[in-house]
Amino acid sequence: MNIFVAKLNFKTKREDLEKAFAAHGQVTSVKIVRDRDTGRSKGYGFVEMPNEDEANRAIQALNNSQLDEREIVVKPGNPKPPADQQMPAQPQ
Secondary structure, X not given: OEEEEEOOOOOOOHHHHHHHHHOOOOOOEEEEEEOOOOOOEEXXXXXXXXXXXXXXXHHHHHOOOEEOOEEXXXXXXXXXXXXXXXXXXXXX
């Protein structure tokens, strides 16, 4: 399950986010979205958990909880489209 995490502290590291979710089950990937020009966190990210029950427990436990001195928002993310249906990158 893809999980959306918002209102992250700009100093939160990928490892911190992974640790918070791993307390509730297996985590397969963690991504904190960063500004492409500055590399600074945009304050949100995504966590992938393969077990839907564990993912739902993590969402319930972590939504509106404190992580790195910030109250985070955690909810199901939009599923990723299959690779053959993803939009190609736009030329710049």
